[in-house]
Amino acid sequence: MFSKEKFQDFLAKLNTGYTPYVLILVHIMIGAIWVYSSPRSNVAFVVFISSLLTLYGLNTNKIFKLSAGLILALVVMPVLGVRNIFYLEIMFQISVFAALSLGLNIVIGFAGLLDLGYVAFYAVGAYLWGFFGSQQFYAIPYAPGIQPSDLPFLLPGDMFYLFIFIAIIVAALTGILLGLPVLRLRGDYLAIVTLGFGEVIRVLANNLDKPWNLTNGPQGITPVQRPTMPQFAVDGFNNFFGGIIGHTVSKADVYNVFFYLLALLVIVTIIQVVSRLNDSKIGRAWTAIREDETAAIAMGIPLVQMKLAAFATGASFAGAMGVLMAASRTFVSPESFSFMQSIGVLTMVILGGTGSIPGVILGAATVTVLNLQILQGFSLYLSQLRQSDAVIPIINFAWKNLSTQLDPAKYQRLLFGAILILMMIFRPAGLIPAARRQRELAADDEE
Amino acid sequence: MALLQAIDVTKRFGGLTAVNKMNFELKKGEIVSVIGPNGAGKTTFFNTLTGLYRPEEGKILFNGTSLIGLRPDQIAARGIARTFQNIRLFGNMSVIENVLVGMHFHLKQNMVSAILRFDSFKKEELEAEACAYELIKYVGIDTSLSNELAKNLPYGGQRRVEIARALAADPQLLLLDEPAAGMNPQETEEVTNLFRRIRDEKEITILLIEHDMRVVMRISERISVMDYGEKIAEGSPAQIRSNSHVIEAYLGRGAVAGQHEEMVK
Amino acid sequence: GPAASSTEAPAATTQTIKIATQSPLSGDQSVLGVDIKRGAEMALEQNNAALLALGFKVELTPFDDQANPDTGVANAKQIVSDPAILCGVGHLNSGVMIPSSEEYHNAGLVFVSPGNTNPKITDRGYLEVNRIVGRDDVQGVVGADFANKQGMKSIFIVHDKTAYGQGVAEFFKQEAEKLGMTVTGFEGTEEKANFDSLLTPILASNSDMVFFGGLYPQAGVLFKQAREKGYAGTFMGPDGMDSSALVDIAGPTLLDGGGMVYSTVAGPASVYPGTAKFVADFKAKYNADPQPFSAQSFDSMNICLKAIEEAVKAKGGALPTRTEVANAVRALKDFPGITGTFTFNAIGDPTFASYFVIKVNSADPAKWGENAVIETLSIAPPSK
Amino acid sequence: MSLLTLENVHSYYGRIHALKGISIEINQGEIVTLIGANGAGKSTTLRTISGILHPKQGRVLLKEQDISHMEPHNIVAAGIGHVPEGRGIFPNLTVKENMEIGAFTLNDNAEIARRMDHAVTLFPRLKERISQKGGTLSGGEQQMLAIARGLMLQPSVLMLDEPSMGLAPVLVELIFDIIKQLNEQGTTILLVEQNALMALSIAHRGYVLQTGEIVISDTAANLKQNETVQHAYLGVE
Amino acid sequence: MKRFSETINVRELLRPIGQMIAFSLGGGAVLSLVVVLLALLLDQTAVGQNLQARYSVSLVTYTLANLPQVLIDGLTIGFVYAAIALGYTMVYGVLEFINFAHSEIFAVGAFVGVEILIALKNAGILSAASLGVAYLILLLALLAGMTASGFLAVAVERIAYRPLRGAPRLVPLISAIGVSFFLQDIIRLVESLTTGQFNRIIPTFGNFDERLIFGQLPLGATTVVLGVQIKSLIVILVAVIMLVGLNYLVNATKIGKAIRAVAQDRPTASLMGIDVNRIISITFLIGGTLGGAAGVLYALKFTRIDPFVGFFPGLKAFTAAVLGGIGNLTGALLGGIVLGLLETFAGAFMSAFTMGAAGAEYKDIFAFGILILVLIFRPNGLMGENVSQKA
Numbered sequence A: 001m002f003s004k005e006k007f008q009d010f011l012a013k014l015n016t017g018y019t020p021y022v023l024i025l026v027h028i029m030i031g032a033i034w035v036y037s038s039p040r041s042n043v044a045f046v047v048f049i050s051s052l053l054t055l056y057g058l059n060t061n062k063i064f065k066l067s068a069g070l071i072l073a074l075v076v077m078p079v080l081g082v083r084n085i086f087y088l089e090i091m092f093q094i095s096v097f098a099a100l101s102l103g104l105n106i107v108i109g110f111a112g113l114l115d116l117g118y119v120a121f122y123a124v125g126a127y128l129w130g131f132f133g134s135q136q137f138y139a140i141p142y143a144p145g146i147q148p149s150d151l152p153f154l155l156p157g158d159m160f161y162l163f164i165f166i167a168i169i170v171a172a173l174t175g176i177l178l179g180l181p182v183l184r185l186r187g188d189y190l191a192i193v194t195l196g197f198g199e200v201i202r203v204l205a206n207n208l209d210k211p212w213n214l215t216n217g218p219q220g221i222t223p224v225q226r227p228t229m230p231q232f233a234v235d236g237f238n239n240f241f242g243g244i245i246g247h248t249v250s251k252a253d254v255y256n257v258f259f260y261l262l263a264l265l266v267i268v269t270i271i272q273v274v275s276r277l278n279d280s281k282i283g284r285a286w287t288a289i290r291e292d293e294t295a296a297i298a299m300g301i302p303l304v305q306m307k308l309a310a311f312a313t314g315a316s317f318a319g320a321m322g323v324l325m326a327a328s329r330t331f332v333s334p335e336s337f338s339f340m341q342s343i344g345v346l347t348m349v350i351l352g353g354t355g356s357i358p359g360v361i362l363g364a365a366t367v368t369v370l371n372l373q374i375l376q377g378f379s380l381y382l383s384q385l386r387q388s389d390a391v392i393p394i395i396n397f398a399w400k401n402l403s404t405q406l407d408p409a410k411y412q413r414l415l416f417g418a419i420l421i422l423m424m425i426f427r428p429a430g431l432i433p434a435a436r437r438q439r440e441l442a443a444d445d446e447e
Numbered sequence B: 001m002a003l004l005q006a007i008d009v010t011k012r013f014g015g016l017t018a019v020n021k022m023n024f025e026l027k028k029g030e031i032v033s034v035i036g037p038n039g040a041g042k043t044t045f046f047n048t049l050t051g052l053y054r055p056e057e058g059k060i061l062f063n064g065t066s067l068i069g070l071r072p073d074q075i076a077a078r079g080i081a082r083t084f085q086n087i088r089l090f091g092n093m094s095v096i097e098n099v100l101v102g103m104h105f106h107l108k109q110n111m112v113s114a115i116l117r118f119d120s121f122k123k124e125e126l127e128a129e130a131c132a133y134e135l136i137k138y139v140g141i142d143t144s145l146s147n148e149l150a151k152n153l154p155y156g157g158q159r160r161v162e163i164a165r166a167l168a169a170d171p172q173l174l175l176l177d178e179p180a181a182g183m184n185p186q187e188t189e190e191v192t193n194l195f196r197r198i199r200d201e202k203e204i205t206i207l208l209i210e211h212d213m214r215v216v217m218r219i220s221e222r223i224s225v226m227d228y229g230e231k232i233a234e235g236s237p238a239q240i241r242s243n244s245h246v247i248e249a250y251l252g253r254g255a256v257a258g259q260h261e262e263m264v265k
Numbered sequence C: 001g002p003a004a005s006s007t008e009a010p011a012a013t014t015q016t017i018k019i020a021t022q023s024p025l026s027g028d029q030s031v032l033g034v035d036i037k038r039g040a041e042m043a044l045e046q047n048n049a050a051l052l053a054l055g056f057k058v059e060l061t062p063f064d065d066q067a068n069p070d071t072g073v074a075n076a077k078q079i080v081s082d083p084a085i086l087c088g089v090g091h092l093n094s095g096v097m098i099p100s101s102e103e104y105h106n107a108g109l110v111f112v113s114p115g116n117t118n119p120k121i122t123d124r125g126y127l128e129v130n131r132i133v134g135r136d137d138v139q140g141v142v143g144a145d146f147a148n149k150q151g152m153k154s155i156f157i158v159h160d161k162t163a164y165g166q167g168v169a170e171f172f173k174q175e176a177e178k179l180g181m182t183v184t185g186f187e188g189t190e191e192k193a194n195f196d197s198l199l200t201p202i203l204a205s206n207s208d209m210v211f212f213g214g215l216y217p218q219a220g221v222l223f224k225q226a227r228e229k230g231y232a233g234t235f236m237g238p239d240g241m242d243s244s245a246l247v248d249i250a251g252p253t254l255l256d257g258g259g260m261v262y263s264t265v266a267g268p269a270s271v272y273p274g275t276a277k278f279v280a281d282f283k284a285k286y287n288a289d290p291q292p293f294s295a296q297s298f299d300s301m302n303i304c305l306k307a308i309e310e311a312v313k314a315k316g317g318a319l320p321t322r323t324e325v326a327n328a329v330r331a332l333k334d335f336p337g338i339t340g341t342f343t344f345n346a347i348g349d350p351t352f353a354s355y356f357v358i359k360v361n362s363a364d365p366a367k368w369g370e371n372a373v374i375e376t377l378s379i380a381p382p383s384k
Numbered sequence D: 001m002s003l004l005t006l007e008n009v010h011s012y013y014g015r016i017h018a019l020k021g022i023s024i025e026i027n028q029g030e031i032v033t034l035i036g037a038n039g040a041g042k043s044t045t046l047r048t049i050s051g052i053l054h055p056k057q058g059r060v061l062l063k064e065q066d067i068s069h070m071e072p073h074n075i076v077a078a079g080i081g082h083v084p085e086g087r088g089i090f091p092n093l094t095v096k097e098n099m100e101i102g103a104f105t106l107n108d109n110a111e112i113a114r115r116m117d118h119a120v121t122l123f124p125r126l127k128e129r130i131s132q133k134g135g136t137l138s139g140g141e142q143q144m145l146a147i148a149r150g151l152m153l154q155p156s157v158l159m160l161d162e163p164s165m166g167l168a169p170v171l172v173e174l175i176f177d178i179i180k181q182l183n184e185q186g187t188t189i190l191l192v193e194q195n196a197l198m199a200l201s202i203a204h205r206g207y208v209l210q211t212g213e214i215v216i217s218d219t220a221a222n223l224k225q226n227e228t229v230q231h232a233y234l235g236v237e
Numbered sequence E: 001m002k003r004f005s006e007t008i009n010v011r012e013l014l015r016p017i018g019q020m021i022a023f024s025l026g027g028g029a030v031l032s033l034v035v036v037l038l039a040l041l042l043d044q045t046a047v048g049q050n051l052q053a054r055y056s057v058s059l060v061t062y063t064l065a066n067l068p069q070v071l072i073d074g075l076t077i078g079f080v081y082a083a084i085a086l087g088y089t090m091v092y093g094v095l096e097f098i099n100f101a102h103s104e105i106f107a108v109g110a111f112v113g114v115e116i117l118i119a120l121k122n123a124g125i126l127s128a129a130s131l132g133v134a135y136l137i138l139l140l141a142l143l144a145g146m147t148a149s150g151f152l153a154v155a156v157e158r159i160a161y162r163p164l165r166g167a168p169r170l171v172p173l174i175s176a177i178g179v180s181f182f183l184q185d186i187i188r189l190v191e192s193l194t195t196g197q198f199n200r201i202i203p204t205f206g207n208f209d210e211r212l213i214f215g216q217l218p219l220g221a222t223t224v225v226l227g228v229q230i231k232s233l234i235v236i237l238v239a240v241i242m243l244v245g246l247n248y249l250v251n252a253t254k255i256g257k258a259i260r261a262v263a264q265d266r267p268t269a270s271l272m273g274i275d276v277n278r279i280i281s282i283t284f285l286i287g288g289t290l291g292g293a294a295g296v297l298y299a300l301k302f303t304r305i306d307p308f309v310g311f312f313p314g315l316k317a318f319t320a321a322v323l324g325g326i327g328n329l330t331g332a333l334l335g336g337i338v339l340g341l342l343e344t345f346a347g348a349f350m351s352a353f354t355m356g357a358a359g360a361e362y363k364d365i366f367a368f369g370i371l372i373l374v375l376i377f378r379p380n381g382l383m384g385e386n387v388s389q390k391a
């Protein structure tokens, strides 16, 4: 007979001794080989990246986890990625959104401040490099669209690295500037004010083409420079991995790898910073504020100062990521910073598990993969069916006859919405709940 | 010199004067109680002392300097810690974290040192933790409960954690708002002894509000009685117990008062 | 000849070629995006015979760019990673097209754009990027010239704060000022419903004409409210106005006063008979009128099909490479589409795109096809 | 036959097993008191009776009708009133509105007004504060309001959870007087008190709870004399 | 039998109307004063000259001549916002969460109302309708929209929010976002199944589009025609009725008291004999009904709707609710009026005062900027009262 206890025992056994090591390695191998041999299979890719979950979840020693993670992220992924750059792009976007989610998580998860305009800081970073890393400075006198295309660049592309740091500072300052007046507000007021602020930044980006053309309005700024990629790096990559990859990799693809790695670096930094802060008096003060502001202030915690710290820290990561994004796309436009983006990042945080670092990363990965890969893949599959002669067996319905109104590609929001609702109903604490919160929920669920 | 001095403090809510020209003095090392009928203005008076309310009139001097206009966290940093009438712990933080929060402004770490983990940071954290354990033990909580979420402790335990958290700030003055409410006689006796120890061993001045005469009469060196926002009497426990005005307005003549007498004996 | 080859070489095994579309299929811009996909879909269904005869089955792979650059780029990477995709049709938003086309360019995959009028799209000079619509800089100029000829003295310009709408409006303004007309106002608005506040300066300016750079859903509401408030001048707009729904929204008062004209690159039925058939087919298939850019999408897809066909033939029936298809697109001469006759120049703009100025004649949406062409121009893109 | 019966009731907070098989009987017209240390499960017992918590096992019977799975509002309608621990004042409703809500199940406006008059004569302080928001009352005033609100319903069984908490000694006396009066007028009372001595002095019977289990049940008079009780709960050394 | 005055609390009926008048007059007066002062100050500067050159009128004339119409327009849109804001406030007041799906509930109301009108039009009834019948038909559409939205809101609460009651605060928020997405596409699906298109245009009928003219003000070479459309009057009227009704319900009836009690403390409310689930359902029903009515009115006023129509008005309405003090019904009204006036003033005068450098595109920034400013000085909104928990 099947019983829950037996099953749990079985799971527990799987997670002791050498078994988890074997399981992890097998999972990684299967995933990697599958993706390698059929580089366009979405299923293969999902199997592959879910090996990160196995790696995270199973019980192995730290050094093994770390080295397996490093090899996976730094070697296996880039190699598989350049065989199908779509995967690299997905990994890149996961990294970008994971970084944003981690930043937002500081604000929401730790300090308990609901920020609905978080992409504003992302925009600040992106436009910062967008302006200084392009010809826009010389285009100021021209209305959007009518400037000559042979204007010089203001700064060399390698200033990009410097601007990552400048963006951190500028975004943090923007955070403080916004925070100063509004952080005294109660939760939901803050939510709507930040939402407004997000809109203000987007509208400014869209409108600051008049009277001086600073942002080039809705047309966006392009080309935004990238840091130079030395030829030897490209050659080196090809020499080193050429054999496995099977074709020579172009400079453009090596750029993709570069930005992917850079995003990883930012994430690692954020994780370090966040977990260290969380484990200090600052983190404790944030949690205390989240729990009871009055008691916190009576205990000597300077409320506004600590909230500002949370706001600024969260903002600074978004700023850095903005610079990265502008350079990798070589293009910035207001469309990237809509309210929907803010909501998207918020969804990642809550879906993953508010306050939980691994949870938030998983949330970012899930939403991104869902949005770019699974839902699109599903739609494409159905669209193919519709163009084929396939028939649904029993009811004898030809896919061809499916009404064009029912094209699933058009109803991604419906699917996405349904997934959100179901997730919240069945897993309200998120995919990987924060350790503390888990206990809280267990105790509360009777009420 | 007086540790704390309130001169003509007045706090109004709309038309209601909750605290009316309150004059009050506290010497270093005293244990003083404030009693008075419900709604007399005791908690409000506490809130003006700790900066949660700003009085409309009057002066508050602590060690000779004015507290008026300071934020609660600044006042806390000057050495006044408190507990709340309705327990206000950080329910989803562990017991030890609650106590560590109380140390907030004593810790020298900042964002940079926390991120870079200097040796000084590690040392300070270890010391703080050790100190927190000490305090948890001191207020009478089993240290095995240190990592329990505060809200999962029984009521009496939570009261003690609140006291530990306040002590963590290493205050000169401790304000306790009905610390024995909701405790049974045995526990009440335990915390009463705890307060005395805190004063004797840590040399912390204590000002407390309490309706439980078993506590008030036993440990107070002086009692202030408030009614309708004003101080109506002040004196030793014996004086207050026999003050007919206080009996009338507050103690009552019946069973309760009698019982307390009985109990104290 | 083609006839001969089609009879002699139906390959034993048919190979699959795919053509991608990218446009917003979800979200609030899907009104236009879905019809871009539909236009392409219809073209594929109607005109895949030639390639089928050559032994190639052509499939459509529609992608949803959600009007979002990030999604667009990710899709682009997925598109270029599928070797079966040889040509693409898209996008709606220039903001999505510009970063996505970097990927198409890197992968050598040719795209034909049915709707991106932003000059920057082709100014980069990529072989893989083409469009069959006119550029904003030309369409704006056409409009201003027309207004000038009609004797308009003062013009209030409004745009929708999109790359498209503002683009046209900027060039309209530039040309109008050059021609000596007074631009009484130049304002952008993302508002879709309530134009009361914007109408205050419009009415106060007492302008002869209001030019709206944008799309009909917004324009219709604006024009309606302007008439309700007593504006009696002429309305004008670019090809984004070309939908019968415009009169449906704006109501009969649209034709009062100076009436309404619009410039367009899409030929009316009288000039391009294919258009009428397209509209009829579209209605039959989807039970709805085609939105702007749908006919262009139909043409874009046909160009893809034709180019692939030419490339296959040039290779003797073998599967062409992407670069060969891209070159074949550029090699097309006077391709007869339903919205014009197309030849691409060195940067992918159509040489001599045709522009029409059309006057709305009836408030009945059913009679949208009877609108009169009052001016026809054939203009080359500005040389770079 | 007893009016209110708990049969082997088990209640949980998530995984915390708070009541471990409690059986209690309360007869018509009695005052029954529950005493026990902090966290013993006294409040949990009241919550289980009033339906805020549903027992995982066991039954709660009101005149032989099983109410263990009824919703709180239906239980109130059946005549059980509960003045909760921590007072549960609606902070943004005025004192008057708080009291009106107490009589929610009643539709007779005149009767409501009459009861309100009665309640504020018992607690003149509330009359002074009648249009103040509940949340700004002092602790003791809130306690008075909670009790007054409980009186508005005039239930057949009234459960009071630590009614004397935070009240001045004079008022504690008053509260106990009121409880006695109510009982004399026919209300059955279930009383939870830290001030066990006073509770036992007005109760007919009592139960002693310890970590979720009933360890002693006896008449009030006997309990008062019981050494364990004296030592642990009455503060007699 | 009781006498009328005993059963009906007249004060609660009149109070909101008085407040409404006071807010409208007050808000309008303040803003008018500001622009007139600005105009007087800037008249002789480059700003004035620029306007003179463009419109050949002085800045002061321009401002004064346009002012009355701007006030009328601002109030109209303000009442639209207020009507939507009531729904948000209602739900927020009880569950303390931002019902993101309210904008789609609003949209559904609009679609149901408009579909009925389209059906009537296709049946030829609409064009044949006399004026009286036209009003009846509008009422019918309004009621249909209200019913649909009301029930939808209740269903949404049952399915997507109720299971989440005990969860942390942000969880229902995400669920609401999910519902919002879901409903958007459902509307799209349903609407395009029938006609292939998912946007709808409300048929023209009755005399709703007519404009009542009050007079004319000369402005340079042209005149400003003062007037208000009949449909705007209907919008205002219905919004006022909704507000007064809702205010009465919440503040003067037993159900209202129960709603407020549930809002503050659910377990205790249930101990008072209140059926919490029922009250929450009623709240959603009311909120949804108001949303549906607002949807139909919105379609009437602005002609064209699509599945995403709810988003921006929803956002504005929520801003209005916060501006006024969320959870406070009168606050929602005040917030709506202030926001409506502000953005209309900004849109109408910005370009004149900035020499054309910035115009209507900044009106939203203006709205949000003012929101931030107000909240700095009144952290709980204009009408919000601060019931701080006692220490």
Ligand SMILES: Nc1ncnc2c1ncn2[C@@H]1O[C@H](COP(=O)(O)OP(=O)(O)OP(=O)(O)O)[C@@H](O)[C@H]1O
Binding pocket: B013, B016, B018, B036, B037, B038, B039, B040, B041, B042, B043, B044, B045, B085, D129, D132, D136, D137, D138, D139, D140, D141, D166
């Ligand atoms: N924010 C406020 N607004 C209006 N009145 C208030 C406010 N806070 C307190 N009050 C009133 O001020 C008076 C004093 O309240 P306070 O809480 O200081 O009393 P207390 O002496 O602590 O009483 P208790 O012993 O019952 O706790 C009370 O009557 C109370 O109703």
Ligand SMILES: Nc1ncnc2c1ncn2[C@@H]1O[C@H](COP(=O)(O)OP(=O)(O)OP(=O)(O)O)[C@@H](O)[C@H]1O
Binding pocket: A443, A444, B152, B153, B154, B155, B156, B182, D013, D016, D018, D036, D037, D038, D039, D040, D041, D042, D043, D044, D045, D085
């Ligand atoms: N909401 C809750 N979540 C989790 N555990 C709870 C909750 N409420 C009570 N408990 C636990 O259930 C047990 C019984 O608590 P209960 O409140 O019934 O005790 P009590 O006898 O009323 O104590 P007190 O005298 O402190 O009021 C305790 O261990 C307590 O920690």
Ligand SMILES: [Mg+2]
Binding pocket: B042, B043, B044, B085, D138, D139, D140
């Ligand atoms: Mg008090």
Ligand SMILES: [Mg+2]
Binding pocket: D042, D043, D044, D085, D161
């Ligand atoms: Mg209890």
